[in-house]
Amino acid sequence: MKDFEYANPTSVKAAVDLLSDSWGNTEVLAGGTDLITSMKQGLTEPTRLVSLKNIKKLQGISKKKGTLQIGAATTLSALAANGDVQQHFPALVTAIEGIGSAQMINVGTAGGDLFQRPRCWYFRQGYGLLGVYEGKSLIPEGDNRYHAIFGNAGPAYYVNPSSLAPALIALGASVSVVGDGGEREIKVADLHTTPSNTGQREFSIEPNEIAVAITIPMNGLKNATYEIRQRRGLDWPLVTASVAFKAGSIVSGTNVVLGHVAPVPWRSSAASAALNGKFVNAAAAAAAGEAATRGAAPLSKNGYKVQQVKVAVKRAILAANA
Amino acid sequence: MSGKTHVQTTINGEHTDFLCEPRQSLLEVLRDVVGLTGTKEGCNDGNCGACTVILDGRIVTACLVLGVEAEGAEITTIEGIASGGILHPIQQAFLENAALQCGVCTPGFILASKALLDENPNPTEHEIRFWLANNLCRCTGYDKIVRAVLDAAATMQEV
Structure with missing residues:
Protein backbone atom coordinates (compact mmCIF):
# COMPACT_ATOMS: atom_id res chain seq x y z
CA MET A 1 0.00 0.00 0.00
CA LYS A 2 1.32 3.46 -0.87
CA ASP A 3 1.96 5.86 1.95
CA PHE A 4 -0.68 8.43 2.80
CA GLU A 5 -1.59 10.95 5.44
CA TYR A 6 -4.12 9.74 8.03
CA ALA A 7 -6.53 12.44 9.19
CA ASN A 8 -8.78 11.80 12.14
CA PRO A 9 -11.17 14.76 12.47
CA THR A 10 -13.82 15.01 15.18
CA SER A 11 -16.37 17.11 13.29
CA VAL A 12 -18.12 16.78 9.94
CA LYS A 13 -17.00 20.26 8.93
CA ALA A 14 -13.35 19.46 9.63
CA ALA A 15 -13.70 16.23 7.65
CA VAL A 16 -15.21 18.04 4.64
CA ASP A 17 -12.42 20.63 4.74
CA LEU A 18 -9.84 17.82 4.52
CA LEU A 19 -11.35 16.37 1.34
CA SER A 20 -10.21 17.15 -2.19
CA ASP A 21 -12.64 18.28 -4.88
CA SER A 22 -11.44 15.60 -7.28
CA TRP A 23 -11.95 11.84 -6.90
CA GLY A 24 -9.06 9.72 -5.71
CA ASN A 25 -6.81 12.42 -4.19
CA THR A 26 -8.48 11.83 -0.86
CA GLU A 27 -10.69 9.00 0.33
CA VAL A 28 -13.18 8.75 3.16
CA LEU A 29 -12.47 5.88 5.58
CA ALA A 30 -15.55 4.46 7.29
CA GLY A 31 -15.35 0.72 8.09
CA GLY A 32 -12.62 0.19 5.50
CA THR A 33 -13.70 -3.30 4.42
CA ASP A 34 -13.73 -2.20 0.78
CA LEU A 35 -11.37 0.79 0.86
CA ILE A 36 -8.40 -0.87 2.57
CA THR A 37 -8.53 -3.78 0.11
CA SER A 38 -8.82 -1.35 -2.81
CA MET A 39 -5.77 0.55 -1.56
CA LYS A 40 -3.75 -2.65 -1.16
CA GLN A 41 -4.63 -3.55 -4.74
CA GLY A 42 -3.68 -0.10 -6.00
CA LEU A 43 -7.20 0.61 -7.30
CA THR A 44 -7.06 3.91 -5.45
CA GLU A 45 -3.94 5.64 -4.17
CA PRO A 46 -5.08 8.61 -2.12
CA THR A 47 -2.59 11.02 -0.59
CA ARG A 48 -4.87 11.48 2.41
CA LEU A 49 -7.38 9.28 4.21
CA VAL A 50 -10.09 11.05 6.20
CA SER A 51 -11.37 8.76 8.96
CA LEU A 52 -14.95 9.17 10.17
CA LYS A 53 -14.35 7.03 13.22
CA ASN A 54 -14.14 9.84 15.78
CA ILE A 55 -17.07 11.92 14.58
CA LYS A 56 -19.68 11.10 17.21
CA LYS A 57 -22.52 12.69 15.23
CA LEU A 58 -22.22 9.94 12.60
CA GLN A 59 -22.97 7.14 15.08
CA GLY A 60 -26.24 5.78 16.31
CA ILE A 61 -29.90 5.25 15.45
CA SER A 62 -32.81 7.39 16.64
CA LYS A 63 -36.47 8.06 15.91
CA LYS A 64 -37.30 11.54 14.70
CA LYS A 65 -40.64 12.89 13.42
CA GLY A 66 -41.96 9.65 12.04
CA THR A 67 -38.63 8.54 10.60
CA LEU A 68 -35.71 6.42 11.67
CA GLN A 69 -32.37 8.26 11.44
CA ILE A 70 -29.29 6.13 11.02
CA GLY A 71 -25.88 7.72 11.48
CA ALA A 72 -23.85 6.96 8.36
CA ALA A 73 -20.98 5.42 10.37
CA THR A 74 -23.27 3.09 12.33
CA THR A 75 -21.96 -0.44 11.90
CA LEU A 76 -24.05 -2.96 10.01
CA SER A 77 -24.12 -5.25 13.06
CA ALA A 78 -25.50 -2.41 15.22
CA LEU A 79 -28.10 -1.70 12.54
CA ALA A 80 -29.24 -5.33 12.34
CA ALA A 81 -29.42 -5.56 16.16
CA ASN A 82 -31.54 -2.42 16.58
CA GLY A 83 -35.06 -3.12 17.85
CA ASP A 84 -36.78 -0.56 15.61
CA VAL A 85 -34.98 -1.87 12.55
CA GLN A 86 -35.96 -5.43 13.42
CA GLN A 87 -39.57 -4.48 14.01
CA HIS A 88 -40.14 -2.15 11.06
CA PHE A 89 -37.52 -2.94 8.41
CA PRO A 90 -36.95 -6.70 8.05
CA ALA A 91 -35.81 -5.97 4.47
CA LEU A 92 -32.67 -4.39 5.94
CA VAL A 93 -32.03 -7.15 8.49
CA THR A 94 -32.14 -9.84 5.79
CA ALA A 95 -29.77 -7.82 3.60
CA ILE A 96 -27.24 -7.44 6.44
CA GLU A 97 -27.45 -11.07 7.58
CA GLY A 98 -26.89 -12.07 3.96
CA ILE A 99 -23.40 -10.56 4.04
CA GLY A 100 -22.50 -13.74 5.89
CA SER A 101 -19.63 -12.49 8.00
CA ALA A 102 -19.59 -11.32 11.60
CA GLN A 103 -16.17 -9.80 10.96
CA MET A 104 -17.41 -7.66 8.04
CA ILE A 105 -20.63 -6.39 9.61
CA ASN A 106 -18.81 -5.51 12.85
CA VAL A 107 -16.74 -2.88 11.05
CA GLY A 108 -18.66 -2.24 7.81
CA THR A 109 -20.99 0.76 8.07
CA ALA A 110 -24.39 1.73 6.68
CA GLY A 111 -22.92 4.64 4.72
CA GLY A 112 -19.96 2.61 3.55
CA ASP A 113 -22.26 -0.05 2.15
CA LEU A 114 -23.89 2.57 -0.09
CA PHE A 115 -20.54 3.82 -1.38
CA GLN A 116 -18.62 0.56 -1.84
CA ARG A 117 -17.18 0.13 -5.32
CA PRO A 118 -18.40 -2.53 -7.76
CA ARG A 119 -17.10 -6.10 -7.59
CA CYS A 120 -16.70 -6.41 -11.38
CA TRP A 121 -13.54 -8.42 -11.82
CA TYR A 122 -12.36 -6.29 -14.73
CA PHE A 123 -12.57 -3.25 -12.45
CA ARG A 124 -10.83 -5.10 -9.62
CA GLN A 125 -8.07 -6.20 -11.98
CA GLY A 126 -7.29 -2.62 -12.98
CA TYR A 127 -9.27 -2.14 -16.21
CA GLY A 128 -11.37 0.66 -14.72
CA LEU A 129 -15.03 0.84 -13.96
CA LEU A 130 -15.92 0.34 -17.63
CA GLY A 131 -13.51 -2.58 -18.17
CA VAL A 132 -11.77 -0.89 -21.08
CA TYR A 133 -8.64 -2.24 -22.80
CA GLU A 134 -7.26 -0.71 -26.00
CA GLY A 135 -10.26 1.55 -26.32
CA LYS A 136 -12.86 -1.19 -26.05
CA SER A 137 -14.76 -2.76 -23.15
CA LEU A 138 -13.66 -6.31 -22.45
CA ILE A 139 -16.96 -7.20 -20.82
CA PRO A 140 -19.54 -7.87 -23.59
CA GLU A 141 -17.36 -10.61 -25.09
CA GLY A 142 -15.63 -11.54 -21.87
CA ASP A 143 -16.57 -13.37 -18.70
CA ASN A 144 -19.72 -11.46 -17.83
CA ARG A 145 -21.51 -14.09 -15.77
CA TYR A 146 -21.96 -11.73 -12.80
CA HIS A 147 -22.68 -8.59 -14.82
CA ALA A 148 -25.76 -6.56 -15.62
CA ILE A 149 -28.91 -7.72 -17.36
CA PHE A 150 -30.58 -4.30 -17.18
CA GLY A 151 -29.16 -0.87 -18.02
CA ASN A 152 -26.30 -2.56 -19.84
CA ALA A 153 -26.43 -0.94 -23.27
CA GLY A 154 -22.99 0.44 -22.36
CA PRO A 155 -20.57 1.79 -21.47
CA ALA A 156 -21.17 0.34 -17.98
CA TYR A 157 -21.79 -3.37 -17.42
CA TYR A 158 -20.89 -3.85 -13.74
CA VAL A 159 -23.58 -4.29 -11.10
CA ASN A 160 -24.13 -2.09 -8.07
CA PRO A 161 -22.81 -4.03 -5.06
CA SER A 162 -24.74 -2.39 -2.22
CA SER A 163 -26.57 -4.71 0.16
CA LEU A 164 -28.74 -1.97 1.69
CA ALA A 165 -29.58 0.21 -1.31
CA PRO A 166 -32.41 -1.90 -2.82
CA ALA A 167 -34.16 -2.13 0.56
CA LEU A 168 -33.61 1.56 1.36
CA ILE A 169 -34.96 2.61 -2.04
CA ALA A 170 -38.00 0.37 -1.65
CA LEU A 171 -38.63 2.01 1.75
CA GLY A 172 -38.31 5.54 0.32
CA ASN A 208 -15.74 16.51 -1.05
CA GLU A 209 -19.15 15.62 0.32
CA ILE A 210 -19.76 13.20 3.20
CA ALA A 211 -22.91 11.19 3.86
CA VAL A 212 -23.91 11.88 7.46
CA ALA A 213 -27.24 10.09 7.95
CA ILE A 214 -29.82 7.87 6.32
CA THR A 215 -33.48 8.72 6.94
CA ILE A 216 -36.17 6.07 6.51
CA PRO A 217 -39.87 7.00 6.78
CA MET A 218 -41.67 4.83 9.35
CA ASN A 219 -44.96 4.51 7.56
CA GLY A 220 -45.86 0.90 8.19
CA LEU A 221 -44.97 -0.53 4.78
CA LYS A 222 -44.69 -4.28 4.68
CA ASN A 223 -41.22 -5.08 3.41
CA ALA A 224 -38.73 -7.87 2.77
CA THR A 225 -35.59 -8.75 0.90
CA TYR A 226 -34.94 -12.05 -0.84
CA GLU A 227 -31.43 -12.91 -1.96
CA ILE A 228 -30.32 -15.60 -4.37
CA ARG A 229 -26.81 -16.76 -3.55
CA GLN A 230 -24.39 -19.46 -4.54
CA ARG A 231 -23.65 -20.18 -0.89
CA ARG A 232 -24.44 -18.90 2.57
CA GLY A 233 -21.01 -17.53 3.26
CA LEU A 234 -19.13 -14.33 2.70
CA ASP A 235 -20.02 -13.35 -0.85
CA TRP A 236 -22.24 -11.01 -2.82
CA PRO A 237 -25.60 -12.32 -3.98
CA LEU A 238 -26.30 -13.17 -7.61
CA VAL A 239 -29.65 -11.37 -7.59
CA THR A 240 -31.66 -9.72 -4.83
CA ALA A 241 -35.13 -8.25 -4.67
CA SER A 242 -36.36 -5.83 -2.02
CA VAL A 243 -40.05 -4.98 -1.89
CA ALA A 244 -42.19 -2.63 0.17
CA PHE A 245 -45.91 -2.06 -0.11
CA LYS A 246 -48.91 -0.78 1.77
CA ALA A 247 -51.01 -3.70 2.85
CA GLY A 248 -54.75 -3.51 2.96
CA SER A 249 -57.45 -5.68 1.48
CA ILE A 250 -55.57 -4.95 -1.72
CA VAL A 251 -51.97 -3.79 -2.13
CA SER A 252 -50.94 -0.24 -3.02
CA GLY A 253 -47.79 1.87 -3.16
CA THR A 254 -45.57 -1.02 -4.18
CA ASN A 255 -41.85 -0.53 -4.70
CA VAL A 256 -39.87 -3.41 -6.17
CA VAL A 257 -36.11 -2.82 -6.36
CA LEU A 258 -33.61 -5.33 -7.71
CA GLY A 259 -29.96 -5.60 -6.70
CA HIS A 260 -26.97 -7.00 -8.62
CA VAL A 261 -28.71 -6.79 -11.99
CA ALA A 262 -27.71 -3.31 -13.23
CA PRO A 263 -25.06 -0.60 -12.70
CA VAL A 264 -27.54 1.03 -10.31
CA PRO A 265 -30.10 -0.51 -7.94
CA TRP A 266 -32.87 -1.31 -10.41
CA ARG A 267 -36.36 -0.05 -9.72
CA SER A 268 -38.91 -2.21 -11.45
CA SER A 269 -41.97 -0.10 -12.13
CA ALA A 270 -43.49 -2.96 -14.14
CA ALA A 271 -43.32 -5.31 -11.14
CA SER A 272 -44.66 -2.62 -8.82
CA ALA A 273 -47.59 -1.92 -11.15
CA ALA A 274 -48.29 -5.64 -11.49
CA LEU A 275 -48.78 -6.02 -7.73
CA ASN A 276 -50.74 -2.83 -7.03
CA GLY A 277 -54.47 -3.47 -6.74
CA LYS A 278 -54.03 -7.20 -6.14
CA PHE A 279 -54.53 -9.47 -3.16
CA VAL A 280 -51.16 -10.90 -2.25
CA ASN A 281 -51.02 -14.57 -3.11
CA ALA A 282 -48.61 -16.84 -4.94
CA ALA A 283 -50.16 -16.06 -8.32
CA ALA A 284 -49.98 -12.28 -7.86
CA ALA A 285 -46.41 -12.54 -6.59
CA ALA A 286 -45.42 -14.71 -9.54
CA ALA A 287 -47.02 -12.27 -11.97
CA ALA A 288 -45.01 -9.43 -10.43
CA GLY A 289 -41.87 -11.57 -10.76
CA GLU A 290 -42.65 -12.16 -14.41
CA ALA A 291 -43.21 -8.43 -14.95
CA ALA A 292 -39.87 -7.64 -13.28
CA THR A 293 -38.02 -9.38 -16.11
CA ARG A 294 -39.53 -7.10 -18.76
CA GLY A 295 -36.77 -5.36 -20.69
CA ALA A 296 -34.01 -7.68 -19.42
CA ALA A 297 -31.16 -7.96 -21.94
CA PRO A 298 -28.71 -10.57 -20.68
CA LEU A 299 -25.11 -10.56 -21.86
CA SER A 300 -23.49 -13.70 -23.28
CA LYS A 301 -23.06 -15.52 -19.94
CA ASN A 302 -25.66 -14.22 -17.51
CA GLY A 303 -29.01 -15.29 -18.92
CA TYR A 304 -29.58 -17.31 -15.73
CA LYS A 305 -30.20 -14.08 -13.85
CA VAL A 306 -33.53 -13.54 -15.65
CA GLN A 307 -35.07 -16.59 -13.98
CA GLN A 308 -33.52 -15.56 -10.67
CA VAL A 309 -35.21 -12.16 -10.92
CA LYS A 310 -38.61 -13.87 -11.26
CA VAL A 311 -37.98 -16.05 -8.23
CA ALA A 312 -36.45 -13.34 -6.04
CA VAL A 313 -39.32 -10.90 -6.63
CA LYS A 314 -41.96 -13.55 -6.02
CA ARG A 315 -40.34 -14.76 -2.80
CA ALA A 316 -39.67 -11.24 -1.51
CA ILE A 317 -43.34 -10.32 -1.97
CA LEU A 318 -44.51 -13.46 -0.20
CA ALA A 319 -41.98 -12.92 2.61
CA ALA A 320 -43.13 -9.32 3.08
CA ASN A 321 -46.72 -10.49 3.37
CA ALA A 322 -45.99 -13.39 5.74
CA MET B 1 5.73 11.07 3.82
CA SER B 2 3.79 11.26 7.04
CA GLY B 3 6.13 9.46 9.43
CA LYS B 4 5.09 7.29 12.28
CA THR B 5 2.20 7.74 14.65
CA HIS B 6 2.26 6.90 18.34
CA VAL B 7 -0.68 4.62 19.15
CA GLN B 8 -1.79 3.55 22.64
CA THR B 9 -3.79 0.38 23.06
CA THR B 10 -4.48 -2.43 25.50
CA ILE B 11 -3.46 -5.78 24.07
CA ASN B 12 -4.35 -8.92 26.01
CA GLY B 13 -4.91 -6.83 29.12
CA GLU B 14 -1.57 -5.05 28.99
CA HIS B 15 -1.12 -1.42 28.11
CA THR B 16 0.79 -1.46 24.81
CA ASP B 17 2.15 1.52 22.89
CA PHE B 18 3.51 1.24 19.40
CA LEU B 19 4.72 3.38 16.53
CA CYS B 20 3.33 2.69 13.09
CA GLU B 21 2.90 4.19 9.66
CA PRO B 22 -0.67 4.95 8.56
CA ARG B 23 -0.40 2.34 5.80
CA GLN B 24 0.38 -0.51 8.20
CA SER B 25 -2.58 -2.73 8.99
CA LEU B 26 -3.29 -3.84 12.53
CA LEU B 27 -2.21 -7.30 11.37
CA GLU B 28 1.22 -6.02 10.31
CA VAL B 29 1.54 -4.05 13.53
CA LEU B 30 0.65 -7.03 15.74
CA ARG B 31 3.09 -9.33 13.97
CA ASP B 32 5.96 -7.06 12.93
CA VAL B 33 5.92 -4.24 15.47
CA VAL B 34 4.46 -5.71 18.66
CA GLY B 35 5.88 -9.19 17.98
CA LEU B 36 2.68 -11.15 18.53
CA THR B 37 2.95 -13.58 15.65
CA GLY B 38 0.08 -15.81 16.77
CA THR B 39 -2.24 -13.76 14.58
CA LYS B 40 -1.80 -15.20 11.08
CA GLU B 41 -1.82 -13.64 7.65
CA GLY B 42 -3.88 -15.59 5.14
CA CYS B 43 -5.45 -13.75 2.23
CA ASN B 44 -4.76 -10.24 3.54
CA ASP B 45 -8.03 -8.98 2.04
CA GLY B 46 -10.70 -9.95 4.54
CA ASN B 47 -11.88 -13.18 2.96
CA CYS B 48 -10.25 -15.90 5.03
CA GLY B 49 -10.53 -14.79 8.67
CA ALA B 50 -7.07 -16.10 9.66
CA CYS B 51 -6.19 -12.72 11.19
CA THR B 52 -9.38 -12.49 13.27
CA VAL B 53 -8.83 -10.67 16.57
CA ILE B 54 -11.27 -9.24 19.10
CA LEU B 55 -11.29 -5.44 18.94
CA ASP B 56 -13.36 -3.66 21.60
CA GLY B 57 -15.42 -6.80 22.14
CA ARG B 58 -16.12 -7.59 18.50
CA ILE B 59 -14.30 -9.82 16.03
CA VAL B 60 -12.63 -8.10 13.10
CA THR B 61 -10.16 -9.12 10.44
CA ALA B 62 -6.98 -7.30 11.49
CA CYS B 63 -5.83 -7.04 7.86
CA LEU B 64 -8.66 -4.57 7.13
CA VAL B 65 -8.09 -2.34 10.15
CA LEU B 66 -5.28 0.20 10.14
CA GLY B 67 -2.89 0.20 13.08
CA VAL B 68 -3.60 3.90 13.63
CA GLU B 69 -7.32 3.13 13.96
CA ALA B 70 -6.59 1.05 17.07
CA GLU B 71 -5.88 4.14 19.20
CA GLY B 72 -7.56 3.60 22.57
CA ALA B 73 -8.78 0.12 21.62
CA GLU B 74 -8.77 -3.08 23.63
CA ILE B 75 -7.50 -5.98 21.57
CA THR B 76 -7.46 -9.70 22.33
CA THR B 77 -5.24 -11.98 20.26
CA ILE B 78 -4.67 -15.72 20.47
CA GLU B 79 -1.78 -15.07 22.89
CA GLY B 80 -4.25 -13.61 25.37
CA ILE B 81 -6.83 -16.31 25.91
CA ALA B 82 -4.98 -19.01 27.86
CA SER B 83 -4.56 -18.19 31.52
CA GLY B 84 -1.54 -19.05 33.66
CA GLY B 85 -0.38 -21.88 31.42
CA ILE B 86 -3.83 -23.44 31.22
CA LEU B 87 -5.35 -23.54 27.77
CA HIS B 88 -8.70 -21.89 27.16
CA PRO B 89 -11.44 -24.56 26.89
CA ILE B 90 -11.78 -23.75 23.16
CA GLN B 91 -8.05 -24.32 22.61
CA GLN B 92 -8.28 -27.58 24.56
CA ALA B 93 -11.29 -28.72 22.52
CA PHE B 94 -9.49 -27.97 19.24
CA LEU B 95 -6.60 -30.18 20.41
CA GLU B 96 -8.83 -33.01 21.60
CA ASN B 97 -10.92 -32.99 18.41
CA ALA B 98 -7.86 -32.71 16.15
CA ALA B 99 -9.53 -29.64 14.69
CA LEU B 100 -6.39 -28.39 13.03
CA GLN B 101 -3.70 -29.49 10.64
CA CYS B 102 -1.42 -26.76 9.36
CA GLY B 103 -2.73 -24.36 12.00
CA VAL B 104 -2.75 -21.12 10.01
CA CYS B 105 -6.50 -20.70 10.32
CA THR B 106 -6.65 -21.89 13.93
CA PRO B 107 -6.06 -18.66 15.89
CA GLY B 108 -8.78 -16.95 13.85
CA PHE B 109 -11.21 -19.82 14.37
CA ILE B 110 -10.54 -19.87 18.11
CA LEU B 111 -11.05 -16.13 18.54
CA ALA B 112 -14.19 -16.12 16.38
CA SER B 113 -15.50 -19.08 18.41
CA LYS B 114 -14.70 -17.31 21.68
CA ALA B 115 -16.67 -14.25 20.57
CA LEU B 116 -19.60 -16.52 19.67
CA LEU B 117 -19.59 -18.40 22.99
CA ASP B 118 -19.21 -15.17 24.98
CA GLU B 119 -22.43 -13.97 23.37
CA ASN B 120 -24.27 -17.27 22.92
CA PRO B 121 -22.99 -19.94 25.36
CA ASN B 122 -25.12 -22.72 23.88
CA PRO B 123 -25.16 -22.35 20.09
CA THR B 124 -26.65 -24.87 17.71
CA GLU B 125 -24.47 -26.50 15.07
CA HIS B 126 -26.19 -24.32 12.49
CA GLU B 127 -25.40 -21.15 14.44
CA ILE B 128 -21.76 -22.18 14.76
CA ARG B 129 -21.44 -22.90 11.05
CA PHE B 130 -23.07 -19.61 10.10
CA TRP B 131 -21.00 -17.61 12.59
CA LEU B 132 -17.75 -19.13 11.32
CA ALA B 133 -18.62 -18.47 7.66
CA ASN B 134 -15.84 -15.88 7.32
CA ASN B 135 -13.17 -18.28 8.62
CA LEU B 136 -11.74 -20.60 6.00
CA CYS B 137 -9.84 -23.83 6.63
CA ARG B 138 -8.10 -25.42 3.64
CA CYS B 139 -6.97 -28.66 5.24
CA THR B 140 -8.97 -30.09 8.14
CA GLY B 141 -12.44 -29.40 6.83
CA TYR B 142 -15.07 -27.96 9.06
CA ASP B 143 -16.70 -30.89 10.87
CA LYS B 144 -13.95 -31.30 13.45
CA ILE B 145 -13.87 -27.57 14.05
CA VAL B 146 -17.62 -27.40 14.58
CA ARG B 147 -17.47 -30.40 16.92
CA ALA B 148 -14.68 -28.74 18.88
CA VAL B 149 -16.76 -25.61 19.36
CA LEU B 150 -19.78 -27.68 20.47
CA ASP B 151 -17.54 -29.54 22.96
CA ALA B 152 -16.03 -26.30 24.23
CA ALA B 153 -19.51 -24.85 24.73
CA ALA B 154 -20.50 -27.89 26.81
CA THR B 155 -17.28 -27.74 28.87
CA MET B 156 -17.62 -24.03 29.52
CA GLN B 157 -21.18 -24.49 30.78
CA GLU B 158 -20.06 -27.13 33.29
CA VAL B 159 -17.58 -24.76 34.91
Missing part, protein backbone atom coordinates in the same frame (compact mmCIF):
# COMPACT_ATOMS: atom_id res chain seq x y z
CA ALA A 173 -35.14 6.42 2.27
CA SER A 174 -32.88 9.39 1.69
CA VAL A 175 -29.31 10.32 2.59
CA SER A 176 -28.14 13.63 4.08
CA VAL A 177 -24.81 14.72 2.68
CA VAL A 178 -22.65 17.60 3.83
CA GLY A 179 -20.18 19.47 1.67
CA ASP A 180 -18.74 22.94 1.24
CA GLY A 181 -22.11 24.44 0.52
CA GLY A 182 -23.86 22.92 3.55
CA GLU A 183 -26.23 19.99 3.87
CA ARG A 184 -28.49 18.50 1.22
CA GLU A 185 -30.81 15.55 0.99
CA ILE A 186 -30.58 12.95 -1.78
CA LYS A 187 -33.07 10.11 -2.28
CA VAL A 188 -31.20 6.81 -2.09
CA ALA A 189 -32.88 6.12 -5.44
CA ASP A 190 -30.85 9.00 -6.91
CA LEU A 191 -27.55 8.24 -5.19
CA HIS A 192 -26.05 5.96 -7.82
CA THR A 193 -25.30 7.02 -11.37
CA THR A 194 -23.88 5.36 -14.45
CA PRO A 195 -20.58 6.94 -15.49
CA SER A 196 -19.97 7.72 -19.12
CA ASN A 197 -16.17 7.79 -18.85
CA THR A 198 -13.52 6.22 -16.64
CA GLY A 199 -12.71 9.46 -14.79
CA GLN A 200 -16.13 9.56 -13.17
CA ARG A 201 -17.39 7.67 -10.16
CA GLU A 202 -20.76 6.04 -9.88
CA PHE A 203 -22.28 8.39 -7.28
CA SER A 204 -24.26 11.60 -7.39
CA ILE A 205 -22.33 13.13 -4.49
CA GLU A 206 -19.24 15.30 -4.94
CA PRO A 207 -15.76 14.07 -3.97
